[in-house]
Amino acid sequence: MKYLLTLLFGFFFIQSWAILPDPIQIFYSDSFNIHRAQLHDNDYEHRALAESYQEQAQIAMSYYPELKGIDIEFVRKDIKTTMAARPAMDFIFRKKENRKYKIFIDTSVKNEKGLLLSDVPFNAQVGIIGHELAHVVDYEEKSAVGVVFTGIGYLFHPYRKKLERKVDEITIAHGLGHQVMEFSSYVLNESNVSEKYKKYKRKIYYKPKQLNTLMSGYSIY
Numbered sequence: 364m365k366y367l368l369t370l371l372f373g374f375f376f377i378q379s380w381a382i383l384p385d386p387i388q389i390f391y392s393d394s395f396n397i398h399r400a401q402l403h404d405n406d407y408e409h410r411a412l413a414e415s416y417q418e419q420a421q422i423a424m425s426y427y428p429e430l431k432g433i434d435i436e437f438v439r440k441d442i443k444t445t446m447a448a449r450p451a452m453d454f455i456f457r458k459k460e461n462r463k464y465k466i467f468i469d470t471s472v473k474n475e476k477g478l479l480l481s482d483v484p485f486n487a488q489v490g491i492i493g494h495e496l497a498h499v500v501d502y503e504e505k506s507a508v509g510v511v512f513t514g515i516g517y518l519f520h521p522y523r524k525k526l527e528r529k530v531d532e533i534t535i536a537h538g539l540g541h542q543v544m545e546f547s548s549y550v551l552n553e554s555n556v557s558e559k560y561k562k563y564k565r566k567i568y569y570k571p572k573q574l575n576t577l578m579s580g581y582s583i584y
Contacts, residue, residue, distance in 0.1 A: 384425055386538040386583055389545075392418060392485045412437040416468070416492075419485065423493040426537045430499060434463040441471045445478050446491055448498035455507050464502065466495045475557040478550060487549050490534070490542030497533035501526070524567045531569050532577065540578040547571050 412420055420437065424430065451463040468480050480488060502510055516522035534543045548571045551561055569577070578584045 383428070383538050383583075386541060388541045390419075390422055390486050390489050390542070413439070416480065416488065419488040420492050422489050423496055423539065423542075426493060426539050427496050427500065429503075430496060433499065433503070435496075435499060436463070436465050438465050438467050439470050440467045442467050442469045443477065445469050445480055445483070446495050448495040448502070450502055450510055454510060457507075459503065459506070462502070464499050466492075466499075475555055476560055478554055478556050478560075482554070483546065483549060486542055487546035490539055490544070490546040493537065493539035494530060494534050494543055494546070497530045497537065500533055501530055520567065527568050531574065535574065535577050535581065538583060540574060540581070540584060544571050544574040544578070547574060 416437070446469065447467045449465050449467070451465060454462050457463075469477060470479075472479055480491070483491065502513070505513065513526065517526065531543060534540065547564070547568065550556065550564055551570065
């Protein structure tokens with residue numbers, strides 16, 4: 364029943380937006396622009412983002428046409444996870460159409476309690492950036508009060524689990540299922556993070572097999 368509702372959500376979600384780029388199983392750093400002529404558009408360039416992540420962000424952004432023109436800034440900061448998306452602090456005083464967002468990139472990991480973006484393969488980097496952009500999509504659907512409740516709810520694991528899985532579903536519906544699945548697989552099966560961190564990831568996020576099951580319900584894959 365849960366997967367049926369997810370697939371119905373994805374169908375109506377995709378129908379509500381312009382045609383998205385076709386899913387690609389693997390993106391490589393030396394071939395990202397072969398089928399992405401629209402990436403030459405300045406709206407896909409993130410001037411504050413390090414050059415080493417520029418291509419990955421441009422690829423991910425091309426799967427979110429509804430975010431074109433939205434003010435999104437990438438910020439390097441010592442946080443507790445690989446990446447995190449947040450509205451700018453003044454969102455409560457802004458109209459929804461004037462909101463600004465920050466996507467934070469972690470700069471420090473201690474005692475194998477996390478994973479830096481730089482340690483992740485290129486294709487998986489596209490996946491996690493796509494996941495964070497899906498958070499922005501989720502924020503864009505909410506009023507200022509809704510965003511506040513999201514922040515409060517995120518402090519509690521049941522709500523956090525529900526939200527993060529919804530965001531994974533948004534990512535899959537936009538065509539970046541292969542990439543978010545590779546990120547999940549890398550964290551759980553190939554990275555050097557602690558078992559405690561992996562246990563947390565398994566508890567909150569969809570596991571690779573679950574992501575693959577969700578993807579199988581979309582004709583685009």
